[in-house]
Amino acid sequence: MAKKKKADKIDKEQQQDQAVETVENEGQPLNEEEGNDQLSIEEELREELGKEKDKFLRLFAEFENFKKRTSKERMELFKTAGQDVIVSLLPVKDDFDRALKEIAKSEDNELYKGVELISNKFSETLKNKGLEEVEVKQGDSFDAEIHDAVTQIPAPDKKLKGKIIDVIEKGFKLGDRIIRHPKVVVGN
Helix, strand or coil, rough: CCHHHHHHHHHHHHHHHHHHHHHHHCCCCCHHHHHHHHHHHHHHHHHHHHHHHHHHHEEEEEEHHHHHHHHHHHHHHHCCCCHHHHHHHHHHHHHHHHHHHHHHHHHCCCHHHHHHHHHHCCCCCHHHHHHHEEEECEEEECCCCCCEEEEEECCCCCCCEEEEEEEEEEEEHHHEEEEEEEEEECCC
């Protein structure tokens, strides 16, 4: 029994020594293989963190671009908000212009003044909403970006070849955008 007590005592001492070693080595790898595993886990975590940071930066940049794009679209929308209504009113403006030409031929001065007053008020209202007439004169060079050629006729003069001979319908722009191209006759 004495031997058994002595063996138990030695076992207890060895267990205590191992416990002390464990406490001293806590947080440190016990062997080199465990250290490599811990480093590889750390590297994997760093790579994952790098990927997540990259994802975040890309998403943030995409969101900033989205904000800029929607802001620009909103500004464009405000500039041309009433475009459909104004385009639908352009034939009325054309009718006023034709009526003024015909009434000017008659001798009824009062009628002319009344229609002219209404036409001017209508034109000023459209102008306040941003409508501008596209300036086109006889003899101007034809530009396919701006003008809409209805037909070509033989030029009465060599100087008028490729030039505008007559304006059939006025053109208008709203802000910087042309909403109706002027219809013209071009010399050939």
